[in-house]
Amino acid sequence: MRIGKLDGFDDILYGVDTDIIWKNSQKSREDLGFDSTKEFYQNKIRIGKPFNVNLIQQKLDELIDGNGQTLFEILIEIIESHKNITLILD
Template sequence: MLNSDQNKKIIIDGSRFSDLAGFYDEASLVFMKETDWKVGTLDGFDDILYGGFGVFENKDQVEVTWKDSQKSKEDLGLEATRHFYENKIRQGKPFNIELIQQKLDELLSGNGQTLFQILIEIIESHKNITLILD
């Protein structure tokens, strides 16, 4: 086990974005320095967290601090998530419209996840990453 001095430290700065596209830009900047690949989807964000082609390797212990996380929680909250799902429904194929409508219905009934919660869940699913909300 690496001690904390050997952990890779990455900062997501919530003051630098106010929507999902801005989050993807920030994630590309901090996780994919000096590469041509850019984050553009939730799946793509999950993919870069496996490591190996950005700023850390697959087995590295990584500490991610999300500064201004309360701002991001609001920016990527109910309204942003509603728009996210509505846009996918409007686009239709290749998206699974029934599943997206179900997720939208859950969100509007108070049982669904916001984009912020989805991003947190994605980060926390990677056992080598420690998330600190600041």
């Protein structure tokens, strides 16, 4: 699975005033869980610049230690940070 830039996703939500219904959210939770998140961080570390490898390594370490967020949780946090958007997990 290819996942784009999370900052870009956050950016496109600015000014949006709507409800988002996330269909099959449980499947997304599984698909964007630990393994996908670990692979996501490892790929960024392998690529190196322009990514902040030290920060990404820290996030990977937190994930492995059980303290980090999965991609699913990061996406939820991004959506919920926009007060004009109501997120409905279906």
